[in-house]
Amino acid sequence: xxxERLDREAPDPEAGGARETAVAFCDLDETLIDxxxxxxxxxxxxxxxxxGDGARRIDAFLAELADHAARGGPRxxxxxxxHRAWRGCPAEAVSAAAHAWYRERSRSAGFYxxxxxxxxxRHQRQGxxxxxxxxxxxxxxxxxxxxxxxxxxxxxxxxxCAGVLTGELIGPPAIGEGKRALVRRFLAERPHLxxxxxxxxxxxxxxxxxxxxxxxxxxxxxxGSHAPVVAGGAA
Numbered sequence: 001x002x003x004e005r006l007d008r009e010a011p012d013p014e015a016g017g018a019r020e021t022a023v024a025f026c027d028l029d030e031t032l033i034d035x036x037x038x039x040x041x042x043x044x045x046x047x048x049x050x051x052g053d054g055a056r057r058i059d060a061f062l063a064e065l066a067d068h069a070a071r072g073g074p075r076x077x078x079x080x081x082x083h084r085a086w087r088g089c090p091a092e093a094v095s096a097a098a099h100a101w102y103r104e105r106s107r108s109a110g111f112y113x114x115x116x117x118x119x120x121x122r123h124q125r126q127g128x129x130x131x132x133x134x135x136x137x138x139x140x141x142x143x144x145x146x147x148x149x150x151x152x153x154x155x156x157x158x159x160x161c162a163g164v165l166t167g168e169l170i171g172p173p174a175i176g177e178g179k180r181a182l183v184r185r186f187l188a189e190r191p192h193l194x195x196x197x198x199x200x201x202x203x204x205x206x207x208x209x210x211x212x213x214x215x216x217x218x219x220x221x222x223x224g225s226h227a228p229v230v231a232g233g234a235a
Contacts, residue, residue: 021193021197022193022198023131023186024128024129024130024201025183025199025210026116026132026202027134027179027203027210027220028132029136029203031113031201032113032116032144033106033113034113034224035105036136037144038082038136038137040105041102042082043055043059043062045089045094045101061085068081075135075176076172076173079135079169080169082137083158084167085167086165087166088164088165089164089165090163091163091164095139098143101140102140102143112148116226119218119226130148130149130150131150132144132150132152132153132155133155133174133179134154135175135179136155138156139158141155154183154186156169156171156173156174156178157169176206179207179209180209180212183210183213196214197215198213199216199217200218201217202220203219203220203221211229216228
């Protein structure tokens with residue numbers, strides 16, 4: 001079972017009877033926003049909750065996570081390790097904190113990458129719904145979707161037990177092939193959509209499986225610029 005959708009937590013563009021003719025899939029971190037939202041929010045939450053002790057614990061954890069990635073650890077496993085840091089946290093409190101963090105963080109200058117935000121706004125004016133597809137922290141993703149007016153948010157779900165996060169994901173992370181599977185499933189449920197008419201935006205080679213599923217794909221550079229992607233990679 002692949003990473004599951006968060007559609008129920010974002011507005012539905014078909015609610016008014018209109019049917020989309022194309023959609024624009026978009027990664028979140030360093031594609032639409034200029035930060036790694038999950039990492040930033042994790043540190044924020046533990047500092048707010050546990051003060052200096054929380055800061056020390058999370059800084060040590062993030063150093064271990066960075067070391068794992070630097071030694072060539074698979075991004076999927078790095079993503080799972082990240083989510084295990086949330087084990088034992090109350091879901092409602094984390095969700096409320098996610099809304100507050102995003103509201104405050106998004107007010108800072110440069111939070112949104114201008115070229116990507118402009119492209120998504122252009123799609124929305126043309127009646128093309130935006131679909132966020134991200135491996136970021138699942139409780140942040142619907143918050144970001146609402147903030148930018150995205151019609152859907154696709155990502156993993158976190159397991160809960162009695163209102164507490166277990167630190168485990170339900171299904172694989174929304175990374176690499178996980179993103180491709182989410183996009184394919186989304187399109188399969190909407191046979192009126194032609195993938196050749198759809199758009200996608202990502203910033204990392206692990207986004208290529210998603211980008212290669214559509215007819216118009218853009219790779220976002222470190223400077224925020226966009227480069228078209230063809231079957232073998234960036235043009």
